[in-house]
Amino acid sequence: MSNRCHIATRKGLFSLTRGDAAWRIERASFLGDNCTLAMHDPRDGALIAALNHGHFGVKLHRSRDGGANWQEIATPAYPEKPADYVPKHTPVEGRPADWSLKLVWSFAPGGADEPGVIWCGTLPGGLFKSTDGGDSWELNRPLWDDPLREQWSGGGADEPGIHSICVDPRDSRRIVIGVSCGGAWVTDDGGANWRRGGRGMRAEYLPPGQEYEPNSQDPHLIAQCRANPDVLWVQHHNGIFRSTDAAASWSEITGVQPSVFGFAVAVHPHDPDTAWFVPAIKDEKRIPADGRVVVTRTRDGGKSFEVLSNGLPQEHAYDLVYRHALDVDESGERLVFGSTTGSVWISEDSGDNWSTISTNLPPVHAVCFDKHQVA
Template identity: 35%
Template sequence: MPQNMHILVGTKKGVFIFDGDREKGCWSARGPFCEAWPINHVIGDPATGTIYAGGGNEWFGPAVWKTTDLGETWTHSSEGLAYPEGETPVNSVWSLNLSHGRLLAGIQPAGLFRSDDSGRSFTHLDGLQKHPTRSEWMPGGAGLILHHIVPHPEEPDEMWIGISAVGVFHTFDGGASWTTRNRGTRQDYAPEEQRYPEFGQCVHSLAMAAGMPNRLYQQNHCGMYVSENGGEEWECIEEGLPSTFGFPAIAHPRDPDTLFLLPLNGDAVGRFMPDGKAAVWRTRDRGHSWQDMREGLPQEGAYFGVLRQAMATDGLDPAGLYFGTSSGSLYGSADEGESWTRIAEHLPVVTSVEILVTGG
């Protein structure tokens, strides 16, 4: 059976789906879907072809959209996506994860919900609300958002999450209780004596190394890190990068030592490509050295950013890479970043990019 590839693109004005052939570089666009709602994350299930999209805002409210026919028809539900009466209302879904037969949703303000019926209804996992540090959590620039969900591939009750601007948390019991996992990550905007707190760091991206569940990579507001013990301690690996600041970090689908980054020029100087020249940076040795890959990317006037969930790999061999920009362009590489082509332009602000491969 031939493989069919779909690039799932979440934007500020709905979902777009690009169907095509990465080797030929031929893509056709469909959308916008989801009635042009603000969509923060779109994911696909390769086993069934089902696509889920999470989004909303303070006017629409939160919802998870779903299509079982690759976008021809959609339904959406917000059943159960609410905190108890009297608490701050849930205004949007920020991240989705499909694993171990369940759908997980990270929301704003930071919390985690689970669906056991393919997105028709959700149950609140309230361990984060009960965490003893909860009253001291502060929002990042985009709000108090739970934006990354990283499950253990073999243990359904174990996972890691990233919350801005609070840090990385870990659970062994499916979300009933959580521990902070931030030792060794800096908080540069704090006084010197408070640079390494238990929580309060602004994690931007969290990725698990292929075949090594306890090796995690983290792009933080204040540096790039790796952990060999599930986040209990973090080691700085930013030397050789053009900036300590960026958003997406994508692990190679098979090589645990390979990671891809899109550094930006800094948090207070524009948050765009350094010197206006676009590059994806790659390490092949766990962050000991870095290589910038620029072929096919604009090297003049590239004053765009790339958001935390707007880069993905297709998992094929060689691994394909894709990213979307704040200026509405979509780029792809079929050779692990060595060369790039522009797939689309003039989209709304791209908030997420994921790949769905079906068949084969």
């Protein structure tokens, strides 16, 4: 079980450790700065934090001593846009993507067999790869140059972005990414060739006849089961979907109470039938149903769901949980999630009971446990 996790917030990165009896905030890094994402690399223990300085842009920092000391590292940079470049397609927004980094939206360590490899998903839709632990980054051109990429659109942001990167622990060349809005994309050769993998995802709000268009889907987060990587779950803008064929096709799961809407999903690392979600009222309101913070859990592949609320606020609570703000540790027993109103809760029994770590942190963007195994 993991005894350490990190909470990336609007005003800094907070590292939590579990003592003999309870969790406590051990360290605050980057206090006052907007820390949008953090990653723990299980291969070498490095921490990487993404900061968005607004006026000054996005910057990455790395710590090799658990967060005691940080060093600024390279930031993914888009290549110079050719002067004669003309988009082949007009995106939904009616203007082509700006070839300039807007936000670092996802990290994933490469496979256990490729130390130093880190994948990074960004707005406006570029996937970057580092082979040296973040000292340098290169844009994945096969995906960026795919004409279908130009059809991606923003989902909740002005630009499209890659928020999910799932590296298959059996074969690190097999990667599934999630794009808002661009659906799921799959490579079998480490990114040299890509194909769409979102068949079956449904967006009921699209014009008639386009509801199942794979390249228009808005998966909020895609999560993969470590023990059975062919099984992936998605919390989609339109609901919950599950794939059992490595993202090639998806089955919609309906009737989940109190809501199928949300942003976050976590999958049990050993059991592909067990997954957790944090529901909210769809979709303009984005608050918990009835002012009650709950987690939903299925243990039978989506046939049924339990509503977990022990230890969570059950009246006048309006916490929203962003897509990267829920994580499960390697045991599948410990979970952590954080909210837009600065609350953080941890469970040590797979979600049956929750402890409040804080209700006073800055708005939480993302959380992650320290882990020892990749994926």
